Amino acid sequence: MPAPPVSRTAGHRMASWRGGLRRQALYIIVWLTLLTGLILVGLGQWRKGLLVMGTSMVLAGVVRALLPGRLTGWLAVRNRTSDLVFCLLFGAALITTAIVARGEM
Known part of the structure; x- marks a missing residue:
């Protein structure tokens, strides 16, 4: 008894999903880094959280500047x-606020 044919659409969908995930990897990294910064702020480590979020935004700006449009997702x-x-100014503002603001660390 022959094996049932594999659906080409299922394999195509899976390959398409993996390819899409690879294209969005930098976006996901930026959002995970921003989320990490927000968690730090929520835990009371606001200065470290702002530094992490600002660095993430600057990273997003640099990536957007260097990568061709088809890879930026x-x-x-x-x-x-x-x-x-936007990314560079917002990131610089967050980093500057974390450095300049008074308060407990």
Whole structure:
């Protein structure tokens, strides 16, 4: 008795899903880093949390600047210039706030 044929659509969907996940890997890394920073803030380590979140945003900006559009995935929200300016300025603002703000560490 021959084996039932494997559905090409199921294999194609799985390969498509894995390829999509690879393209979004940098986006997922940025969000996980931001989430880590938020958890630190929630645990009372606000200075470390802001540094982590700011570094994550600067990383997102650098990645958006260096990678071609087809590899940036969901990091590409607007045009490259506005994404870059937003990520770098917001990241720098978070890092500056963490360094300059008074309070307990």
